[in-house]
Amino acid sequence: MASGKSEMKYVYLDHAATSPLRPEAREAMEPFGDVVYANPSGSHKFAREARRAVDEARDVVASVIGCRPGEIVFTSGGTEGANSAILGTVRRRGGQAVCTASEHHAVLHCVEHVGGVVVPITADGPVDPSVMRQVLAETSDVSVVSVMAINNETGAINDIEQVSHAVRGRAEGAVLHTDAVQAACWTDLRNIWPHVDVLTLSAHKFGGPKGVGVMVVREGVTLEPLILGGGQERDRRSGTHNVAGIVGTAAALQVTDQHRDSEVARIRALRDSLITGLTTRISCAVPTLPSGHGSAGTAHVCLEGLESESLLYLLDTEGVCVSAASACASGAMEPSHVLEAMGLPASRIKGSLRFSLGHTTTEEDVVKAVDATVKAAERLLAAQK
Amino acid sequence: MKILVAMSGGVDSSAAALILKEQGHEVVGVTMRLWGGESDTGCCSVSDVDDARRVAQQVGVDHLVFNFSEDFNQHVVEPYVASHVAGTTPNPCIECNRHLKFDRLIERGRTLGFDAVATGHHARIVDFNGRPRLARGEDAQKDQSYVVHMLAGADLNYVLFPVGNMEKSEVRSEAARAGLRTASKPDSQDVCFIGSTIGRAGFLEPRLTFNAADVVDGDGKKVGEVPAVELVTLGQRRGLGLGGGDKRYVVAVDVPSRRVTVGDEAQLFVSETPVGSLVWPHDDDEDFVLSHDVLVQGSAHGERSLARLQKSNDGYSLKWARATRRIAPGQTVVFYDDTDTVVLGGGIVTA
Secondary structure, eight states: OOOHHOOOOOOOOOOTTOOOOHHHHHHGGGGGTTTTSSTSSSSSSEEEEEHHHHHHHEEEEEEEESGGGGEEEEESOOHHHHHHHOOOOOOOSSSSSETTTOOOOHHHHHHTTTTTTEOOOOOOSSSSSSHHHHHHHSSEEEEEEOOSSSSSSOOOOOOOOHHHHHHHHTTTTTTEEEEOOTTTTSGGGTTGGGGGGGGEEEEGGSSSSSEEEEEOOTTTOOOSSSOSSSTTTTTTSOOOHHHHHHHHHHHHHHHHHHHHHHHHHHHHHHHHHHHHHHHHHTEEESSSSSOSSTTTTEEEEETTTTTTTHHHHHHHTTTOOOOOOOOOOOOOOOOOOHHHHOOOOOHHHHTEEEEOTTOOOHHEEEEEEHHHHHHHHHHHHHHOO | OEEEOOOSHHHHHHHHHHHHHHHEEEEEEEEEEEOOOOOSSSSSHHHHHHHHHHHHHHOOOOEEEEOHHHHIIIIIHHHHHHHHHOOOOOOOOOOOOIIIIIIIHHHHHHHHHOSEEEEESSSEEEEEEEEEEEEOOTTTTOOOTTTTTTOOOGGGGGOOOTTTTTTHHHHHHHHHHHTTTTTTOOOOOOOSSOTTTTHHHHHHHHOOOOOOEEEEOTSSEEEESSSOGGGGGTTOOSOOOOOOOSSOOOEEEETTTTTTEEOGGGGGGEEEEEEEEEEEEEHHHHHHHSOOOOEEEEEEOOOEEEEEEEEEEEEEEEEEEEEEEEOOTTTTEEEETTHHHHHHEEEEEOO
């Protein structure tokens, strides 16, 4: 058993949590530890070299998003971006914050913190723009609206263009932020950016390093900075540039963008066969989104009547890495607020599983994951008898 | 064997995982997330989960977290509050062991293919008349057989207590030898979901309505007042607003009538105590206990008193060999054999 364990080949289907570092990113980052190590804010030759790397990375990121380089702010990740957009707007302008009920906690907790308004979502996952329009009409002095592009748990896609029309029509002047953390791999960001004022990304979701994020702030929009200091990111964010991280982010985003069309098609086919395999072979497996909906990289199912914790353990022992809902600080699984907002019954929410695919996923991974899940479900169903 | 070890983040369960691992078993540690509230003491806080995880890493075993907070709320916290509303004195640690550590965790362990579930309790499983039974732990000061007395039937063959035959000092030195960070961690004292800063009254206040009550003497004459009858316990002496004078004790708590009766200590002594919700290690133990005197323990580290269980149309009661100080309704009584070693059953005081 012990020797078998070391030979076990892992099936990694948790890309929505973290996607493995892309080789292009690793290679790009390599010199920025002990060769090009200077602080890019310095005024000597070595500093200029580091500065150039940050500037070039900014150009690359801007070209993938379709924004101006000057609109890019490098951050510590998606959470900082969301906090900056929401708290940064409310601290600058006052007013109400609004978001959807399925937002990531990085957004939801900020909106709750400032006593904002949470808009319900539909049973299929996305927010209904007409509901958004109605809530905005009933809410006075809205200063910031936050709607995620793709949901991190279910893969549900929001129509940001329609949301934007709702916001522009009902809350003119409000800052529209989109958490696009899960979108970079699966959607051309150039189609999202024209509709929003602030867009945030997290590098490790698309094969970049952890601890780096991108916040795009439309020219003319001013947010109160959360982090004060040397003003390195044009006073919108302070702190010495994470040069290696920024360079790795740009490299990963560039390669993601270059291969996106073919990858989306490849992964969508794998995702569909994963969902089909699970729902045809496991009697209690119910797909969370309607067939064909959702981001290409996410297969979300609920094994009604079973418990995610037990499923995750059994899958783990088979070398299959997936996830359920979000974990709290203790590592315990918390019931999903997203599935609750969709109105799913508790018996399904408790048995939720998220398989998230990415650039390293193969057909073999999908076959193994389906087999292991079938085996785990059969075991748990047998124990109930 | 493949063993699931419940790791609370304390030294006893840390040592349990260490010992089983060193014996060559395939060990997986699990911390049960029980309480999502604000208390940061006892076996529920994030820092205790951190300790358990770090110990698991040091010992070299996988560590899981199971979120049983919904079950805990349903089976432990809500009944705890309801007990106070009813004017009885609950023991939430016993209900947690009954419903969470045993029912829920044993079910999980079996479902997931484990051969045994282990905990860090100071108790032993011994052979008694040819069958496994729960017995007091080796360290008399730390014995926890009282709080795990409900373990019964096939579960007695499934649960392991690796530190049950050790003195506490040995447990600590084993943990220290392996360099575990919990080696000198103090034992938990309080009810885990009630923080030491908030206290029992502070915990209960938002969850039930406190009612003021008159304190009366045996003749029904008002002698004092309490702000919350729900917080008064049988045998209590302080906080009754009685002023000086003779020592007087609570001898009756009547929540519906909002009345607390006080009397002298002699009134707390009874010859018989009604009990219910009886549990037996094996089905035929009831007959054995009904026909033998047993030693009865009525609190976590309380004295033992000789009694005989009796059964009548009204239910069960303990007939004490000598008048015994009353045990508050809601409290647990555990029956031990005549050597005060082996658990023969238990129940809850009903009146």
